[in-house]
Amino acid sequence: xxxxxxxxxxxxxxxxxxxxxxxxxxxxxxxxxxxxxxxxxxxxxxxxxxxxxxxxxxxxxxxxxxxxxxxxxxxxxxxxxxxxxxxxxxxxxxxxxxxxxxxxxxxxxxxxxxxxxxxxxxxxxxxxxxxxxxxxxxxxxxxxxxxxxxxxxxxxxxxxxxxxxxxxxxxxxxxxxxxxxxxxxx
Numbered sequence: 001x002x003x004x005x006x007x008x009x010x011x012x013x014x015x016x017x018x019x020x021x022x023x024x025x026x027x028x029x030x031x032x033x034x035x036x037x038x039x040x041x042x043x044x045x046x047x048x049x050x051x052x053x054x055x056x057x058x059x060x061x062x063x064x065x066x067x068x069x070x071x072x073x074x075x076x077x078x079x080x081x082x083x084x085x086x087x088x089x090x091x092x093x094x095x096x097x098x099x100x101x102x103x104x105x106x107x108x109x110x111x112x113x114x115x116x117x118x119x120x121x122x123x124x125x126x127x128x129x130x131x132x133x134x135x136x137x138x139x140x141x142x143x144x145x146x147x148x149x150x151x152x153x154x155x156x157x158x159x160x161x162x163x164x165x166x167x168x169x170x171x172x173x174x175x176x177x178x179x180x181x182x183x184x185x186x
Contacts (some may be wrong), residue, residue, distance in 0.1 A: 010036065010111070020068060026119065027090035029071075033099065036115070047102045048089060054102060056092045059095035065086050069088045093119045140169075151158070 018032040030048075034041040047056060063071070068087055091099060093116060100112035 002156060010114055012106070012121070015115055016122070017124070019118070020071065022063070022071075022090055023061070025090070025092050026122065027092055028115070029063075030089040030091070033091060033096065036111045037103060039103065039105075039108075044099070044103070045089065045186050046088075048099070051102045053089075054098050055095055058092060059098055060089055060091050062089055 015028075018028055018036075019026050020029070021027075030044055031041045034044045035058070037044065048060065065087065096112055096115050096119075100108040
């Protein structure tokens, strides 16, 4: 259990900062996973190649040169040539889980569980944000309708005021009561 305690001490931010969105998938790169698992990237790739049938395209894919260059340009700390001459592998959440089975170490299993927990947390945050966005959109639509209704009311009021201002004075109809002059006697 001491190993698991040490693994749980890995800050979630350290994992989150190594999750990239590539080809519409949240992935982690082989070098980052190797660092977390405390194995050489070369060894990690060897294990993947030996067990390639466990990693279909939706579990793992190799970056293209263009994707690798974009990734390198996004990370200012990476220098030209600091990367391996081989293109990195990108692992999805399922690929990370499979990777822990291939590496067969206690640390790999514990780290994979921690990473999967972070992926689940990210999904929950996305769901929460989606609910919030939908609620805001609903309020925006209601507000938009209210302002349209308010504009319509003011338009009608303006029309009524214009009609009243332009209307000719109407002749009174009915009996006219004359004021009689009565003298008061003393």
